[in-house]
Amino acid sequence: MQQLLKQAQKMQEELAKAQRELAEAHVAGSAGGGLVEVTVTGAGELVSLTIAPAAVDPEDTETLADLILAAVRDANATAQKMQAERMGPLAQGLGGGIPGLPF
Template identity: 40%
Template sequence: MNIAKMMKQAQQMQKQMGEMQEKLAAEQVEASVGGGKVTVTATGGGDVVAIKIDKSVVDPEDTEFLEDLILSGVQAAISKGRERAEGEMKKITGGMGLPGMGF
C-alpha cells in the first residue's frame, strides 16, 4: 500500500475522531435506577451534569440506600456514554481495533 495514501487516511481518521469527541462531549445520556427514583445525566465524554432524586427515597435513617442508588445511577450513565463513544469510534475506525484505543 502507498505510504502517502496511508498517511492521508490516518490524518483523515484523526480529524474525524477529534470531531466525534467534540460531538460526544456535547451529547447527553441519561440513566435511571431504582425504578426511576434516581436519574443521572452525563455527557458522552463521561462528565456527570445532573442528578435527580425522587423525594420518596430520601430517608435520613437510611442514607446507604440513597448512596447506593446514586452510585448505580452515575455508573450506569457513564457506561452509557462510553458505549455511545465506542460505537461512534468503531464507525470511524471500521472496527480496526487500534492499539491503545480500548475499542
C-alpha cells in the same frame, strides 16, 4: 506516502469530530424506578443529578448512596456503548484499538 499522510490526517479529523460529538451528547441513567436520575455526557462526565424526595430517608443514607451509584453506572454504561459505536469504526481504521478506549 503522500496518500497515506492524507488518509491519516482525515482519520485524525474524524476522530476529533467524534470526540467533540461525544462530549456534547447527553445520556441518562436511573435507579430505584426513577427515584434517582443522572445525566452524563457521551464522554462520561456527570452533568446533572436529580433525587426524588421519596428517596431521601435521613435514617437510611446508605440506600440513597447505592441508588446514586447505580444511576451513574447505568448512565456510564450507555455512554460507553455510545463511545464504542461512534469510535469503534474509527479505531478499526487505525489498524486496531486505541489504548485507553473501551473497544
